[in-house]
Amino acid sequence: MVDVSKLVRESIKNLTPYFHGGNVWEISEKYNIPVDQLIDFSISTNPLGAPKTSLENIRQNLNLIQHYPDPDHEWLLEAFANFAGVEPDNVIVGNGSTELIYLFTEVFLESGYEAVIPVPTFSEYKAAIERFGGNIVFINCDSAKNFQLNIEELEKAISKKTRILFLCNPNSPTGWLYEKEDILRIIKLAAEENVMVFLDEDYIDFVDDSKRYSMAEYVRDYDNLFVLRSLTKFFCLAGVRIGFGIGSPDLVKILKNVRMPWSVNSLAMFGSVEAIKDKDFIKRSRLLLSNSKRQMREMFNTIPWLKVYPSETNFLLVEITRGDLNSTQLREGLAKRGLLIRDCKDFDGLNNKFFRVTVRRPEENKKLLEQIKSFGNQK
Numbered sequence: 001m002v003d004v005s006k007l008v009r010e011s012i013k014n015l016t017p018y019f020h021g022g023n024v025w026e027i028s029e030k031y032n033i034p035v036d037q038l039i040d041f042s043i044s045t046n047p048l049g050a051p052k053t054s055l056e057n058i059r060q061n062l063n064l065i066q067h068y069p070d071p072d073h074e075w076l077l078e079a080f081a082n083f084a085g086v087e088p089d090n091v092i093v094g095n096g097s098t099e100l101i102y103l104f105t106e107v108f109l110e111s112g113y114e115a116v117i118p119v120p121t122f123s124e125y126k127a128a129i130e131r132f133g134g135n136i137v138f139i140n141c142d143s144a145k146n147f148q149l150n151i152e153e154l155e156k157a158i159s160k161k162t163r164i165l166f167l168c169n170p171n172s173p174t175g176w177l178y179e180k181e182d183i184l185r186i187i188k189l190a191a192e193e194n195v196m197v198f199l200d201e202d203y204i205d206f207v208d209d210s211k212r213y214s215m216a217e218y219v220r221d222y223d224n225l226f227v228l229r230s231l232t233k234f235f236c237l238a239g240v241r242i243g244f245g246i247g248s249p250d251l252v253k254i255l256k257n258v259r260m261p262w263s264v265n266s267l268a269m270f271g272s273v274e275a276i277k278d279k280d281f282i283k284r285s286r287l288l289l290s291n292s293k294r295q296m297r298e299m300f301n302t303i304p305w306l307k308v309y310p311s312e313t314n315f316l317l318v319e320i321t322r323g324d325l326n327s328t329q330l331r332e333g334l335a336k337r338g339l340l341i342r343d344c345k346d347f348d349g350l351n352n353k354f355f356r357v358t359v360r361r362p363e364e365n366k367k368l369l370e371q372i373k374s375f376g377n378q379k
């Protein structure tokens with residue numbers, strides 16, 4: 001017998017995968033509820049589903065899956081560039097935006113250097129650092145300030161060893177949206193110290209007037225900036241896996257040299273190229289979600305043992321303020337009833353008093369709130 005565990009590279013011996021929302025498969029099996037009868041508030045995707053135009057283009061091109069995906073996909077780079085207000089040579093696509101988090105970290109981080117992460121935030125930045133080596137420097141953001149990053153603290157956290165600063169705007173799971181001026185100040189500060197800024201804008205499409213907040217165009221002026229976007233959330237293409245990144249042409253070239261060949265499949269390309277062109281879908285989604293979020297927040301405010309944090313995107317971070325209930329109990333109680341929420345106990349900087357819910361259609365939000373109330377009353 002070969003003891004395979006002894007042959008594993010030292011640096012990745014102790015890696016364990018992080019927990020994510022959206023695992024409808026697990027809940028379906030555990031509680032014997034068909035997947036299509038679950039309502040998933042745990043993954044922050046658009047409740048309208050993927051645009052029909054996108055699905056239709058996938059269907060029409062199904063016969064092309066006998067070929068490898070187009071390795072150059074100039075047509076897709078052009079479409080993404082157009083959508084983000086940059087040039088095609090500023091764009092790289094990825095197998096979900098997650099691939100680009102790993103790719104970027106692999107390129108810029110190694111043992112002996114540091115990456116700074118303000119928390120709470122998305123866990124895959126940490127996971128990527130653990131895989132490729134280097135130390136993590138967390139900055140704990142204060143709940144009393146709605147988890148806003150304190151820029152003076154950030155200045156102190158950056159050292160000669162810092163290679164990457166990870167930022168998420170709007171941030172998940174807090175929902176906080178930074179103004180352009182704040183992000184710009186951070187990018188300049190990082191540039192002075194030769195630090196790369198990895199700015200995750202996966203939820204920016206949900207923001208009203210997203211162009212006012214996106215930093216995509218600033219890659220022209222700042223070589224140390226890389227902006228991340230995804231088709232998973234707003235365009236609800238989670239299952240085909242596609243995202244893209246925006247950086248200077250030189251940065252994009254370096255990343256492309258390291259990327260695995262054909263990592264993005266043809267169906268993802270065909271689906272996404274139509275999705276981003278669907279102006280009617282974009283308008284309808286924003287309108288639905290802005291009304292629906294208002295309604296959801298108002299309903300949460302009627303439950304005295306819950307505190308809802310401000311959010312400029314399509315999910316709400318909620319804190320349980322009573323002592324006899326935690327987020328894991330609530331998650332399980334709701335899952336039995338076919339409703340999934342994101343238990344935030346595993347986020348650095350949060351604990352088992354926090355959960356995140358996605359804004360869905362008003363009737364679905366209502367059902368969730370009724371069940372939360374009823375579960376709370378039974379405790």
Ligand SMILES: Cc1ncc(COP(=O)(O)O)c(C=O)c1O
Pocket residue numbers: 095096097098099122168172200202229230231232238242243
């Ligand atoms: C903030 C953030 N960034 C990146 C991702 C990765 O998304 P994907 O790989 O599906 O594009 C997620 C997924 O939950 C996320 O919440």
